[in-house]
Amino acid sequence: MDKHEGRDAGTIRLDDPWYDALAVGWGEGAAADTAGPMAGDRPAPGASDIYLEVQRSAAFREVRSRYRRFVIPATAGFFFWYVAYVIAATAAPGLMARPVVGAVNVALLAGLGQFLTTFLLTWAYARHARLRRDRAALDLRWTVFEQERGRQRNGAREEGR
């Protein structure tokens, strides 16, 4: 049970498929062990192995990529649209003040458009998460839970021997 997780983090890191080799050489030589003095409220030893396994599993990679495939373009989209709106309001007040219908001008329509896109993206995100992520995430949560429990049970059995 007492395995000192994190000591052998180097080996784990090497076969981690997401490890980006770029940052290996940063810093000088051996990594100072700054982590840990107050790590009292971390889960039992062994837990991190479970998390590493789950992180590499296909099911988790699927959940993560579904999340990212929605969130990254959506965030980029609304952020760009918002910044464009703010910059247009400052740099092109003439364009923004152009009347469209009666007293309603481009600026007012753009502002209301921001409200509309926010509502639409909120709806789309909630729907996407509910239909495409929630079930898989819950399954993974159970996987971790059962693995942790299994390991604790094994640990207890070894101690009892």
Next chain:
Amino acid sequence: MSTEHQALALVLFSVFIAITLGITTWVSRNRRGSAEEFYAGGRLFSPLENGFAIAGDYMSAASFLGISGLIALFGYDGMLYSVGFLVAWLVVLFLVAELVRNCGRFTLADVVAARMSQRPVRIAAGTSSVVVCVLYLVAQMVGAGSLVGLLIGGSGTAAKTLIVIGVGALMVVYVSFGGMRATTWIQIVKAVLLMGGAVTLTVLVLLRFHGDVNQLLTTAAGRSGHGARFLGPGLKYGADWTARFDFISLGLALVLGTAGLPHILSRFYTVPTARAARRSVVWAIALIGGFYLMTIVLGFGAAALLGPGEVRASNASGNTAVPLLAGFLGGGIDSTGGAVLFAFVAAIALATILAVVAGITLASSASVAHDLYASLKRRHGRQRSEVAVAKVAAVGIGAVAIALGLLAQDLNVAFLVGLAFAVAASANLPVLLYSLFWREFTTRGAVWSVYGGLVPAVLLVVLSPVVSGSADSLFPGADFQYFPLQNPGIVSIPLGFLAGWLGTLTSAEAPDAAKHAETEVRSLTGAGAV
């Protein structure tokens, strides 16, 4: 302004206080006094309840009074606040709410410290959270001051001071006796009242114009004295390039700041799961979006029906436009209907301030006790003493906020909130996003990114025209203004991100792959979440 409707407003406000104190007593009747209970209300609120509470925490007096006032005075430029305050929720919904719920326990620092060396990270994140909270509290106190000034009739400085102190004292009572559970119920009551008030006024404004928005806008533009320019951008922020950069800076701060506000982050811990956190944010977005749409109508309505002259005469920065509008809509401030409506709206606004103040005080006391005190004390504290420390911290933070609030009396509250958002976006958001999404992030990166955003943001505010160098400054006599913009966001937010990146690159510590795996798996699946 007659004494009767001042009295009426105070009576209505007292009713609100009585109800909320009742709630506080009710929910604390058999509390166990654990940290879980005090900071997170037992984590058992439903998404609907928490959605209302988030909206209550977020829709501050600054929005209700400040934004409508800015629109009444400057037309379209005030609308940027409404848009920014709402769009910001997409950042929260997409990138923060669920992941923070899954990874943390009570505060922002919990999320970051899970991957890092606890002590330095907790001290950094705790410090920046407290700074953001104090700035935000000052804005609320200024709002309370100008409202009370309106109720009492301008010159009653002693009474004003007394009531601001009273508000401060009350919130300490709420927070220390009721903890998160009472604070949440107060937010819910307040959100319902505020939405009710806003809907009532909006309907009355639209009825005045027979539902014709076009006529409302035309009248507003006509009475403003600026003509069609009133409906386009540039009246407040279009004078020169300094003002325009100020506008962009503010826009960035608004959209990125919300996700770093400690009292908003702590709300996600009051629901049982990440899914519930998501659903509460969806509720909150619906409420907040509706509310900010209404503030736009109210702002233009105040411009059209009262005219900027009357608004400015009551409060130079427009903070009292909405209560005045309410009095007018009820049939004139001296009629019964006007007096009742005026009193109703003023009482709602005071209740709003009180509730938001309670929420922020709770969040900042959590940062002090759970992050700062827990990291700085010697290693023999007990769990129980942390809640006690939080209660003492609530008193201390309340005192600081009251003092600063009395000092900053004449600034527009929406603008002051903009400053708090800028600091939150510079100091809290970079570290939060890096630790959730960047696998190479290290302890040094975390500490640098907090201080690298916090120090420039605060320093630039101190050196800005807000504090010195112009007639409207906090210290009009002094002149140490070296930074031209009022809002530091455009400089300090990139600096926060840059500092985190540089700190990580220069760090000798290798990133911990196991802890990153744990954060990533927990954040997306909810495994091991409390």
